Amino acid sequence: MNRKIKVLRILNRFNVGGPVYNATYLTKYLNTDLYETLLIGGKPEKHEQSADYILNDLKVSFRQLKFMRRAISPLFDLISLIQIIIIIYQYKPNIIHTHAAKSGLLGRLASLFYYKNVKVVHTYHGNVFEGYFSNFKNKILLFIERFLAKKSTKIIAISKLQSHDLIYKYKVCEKEKIEIVPLGFDLHRFTENTDSKREKLRKECNVKNSTILITIVGRIVPIKNHQLFIDVINYCKNKSTRNIKALVVGDGSEIEKIIDYVIYNKLSYSYKDLNKECDVLFTSWRSDIDSILAASDIVCLTSLNEGTPVSIIESMASETASISTNVGGVSDIIENNISGIVCSKEVKDYGENLLKIIEDNDLRLKFAKNGKIISLENYNYSRLITNIESIYQKIIEKNEK
16 A cells, blocks of 8 residues: 555543543654544543643644533434544545544444445543443443444453453453553653652642652542542551651542542641642642652552553652552553552552551662653553554555455
C-alpha cells in the first residue's frame, strides 16, 4: 500500500486519564510517513479535568462530539452514533480504533454501517463489568460486548489480568483475537528537577520537611473509594510517630460526601486554601501533577476497580513510594514488597501496610528507587507506539493478501 493508512481514533471524552494519554501519544507519534490519524471524542463531565492542556502541549488537533457523554443517554447516543457514521464516510479510514467503553460501543456500531472493508480495533482501558452497573445491565452489556468483539478485527487489553478476564471470566472474545499492550507515557517531566519541584510545592502547601505527605490523585467518585483513603489516613495518624498530611488531588461528584466524612472522622481539612494548617488538603484539579508527586512521600490508590492506574505509574516515575488495592492491572505495575505494596481493601490491612511505609525510611526509599526503574522500562510511550504499529501492520497486510 503506497498511500498512508488512515486511522480514525475514537475516545469516550477528552478528560485527563489513561485513555486520553494513550490516544494522544498514538496520534502524535505514529510514523507519519505511514499513518494519518483523525482523533475524535466527547466532552469531559462536569467535575472532570479537561485534557485540552495535554493535547495543546503536544500540538495534537482533535474534533469534539458535542453530544457524546459518558452516561447512557438514548437520544445523545443516537446523535453521536449518526455523527460518527458521517465522519467515517467523510474520512474513509482503513482502521477504526476505539478506546474505552462508550466509544467502543458507538464506534464499532458505526463501523457496521460502512460499506468498505475497514479494520476495527478496540482497547479496553478498564473493567466496566464490575462496580458500575446492576447485574441486569451487566448482562446486557456483556451480550453487546460479545457481539461487537465478533465484529472487531483485534481486541487490546492493557494488562495480563484484563486479558485473562476478557477471555475466561467474561468470555468476550477468543484468545487468538486479543493482544496485551500496556499503556505508555512520556515520563520525562516526572524525572526532571524533582528536588526543586518538591521544595516549591511543599512550601506552597505549607508542608514541613519532616512531614510525611500522602497523596491520592483522581476523580472523586464512588469507584475510586476515597472513603478508604480517609479511613487509612485516620488509622495511621492515630498510630504513627510521624507527622502526616494527606493531599487529595482531583474533584468529582462525591467531593462533598468525602469532606463530610473527613469531618466525621474529626480530621481538619482545607479546600483549595493551600496555606491552611490541616490534616487533609483538597486541591481540586491541578495540571502540575509532576510537582505534586515530587513533593509527596507516598502515593495511594484505593480504587474498587481499575484498568491501569496512571497515578501509580507517574508516582513511580517520580521516585515516590506507592501502595494500592489489588485491583485491575495494579499487580502488573507494582511488584509487591519490591517496588511498592499491593494489599486488600480492608482498612486494617491497608492501614498497617501504609504505616509500615510511613515509619520505615529505608523501605520507602527502596520502593521509590525500584519503582522508578520499572516504570521507565515498561511504560514509555515509544514501546506503546512500536506495539500498536506492529498490530496495525499485521491486520493491514492480512487484508492485502
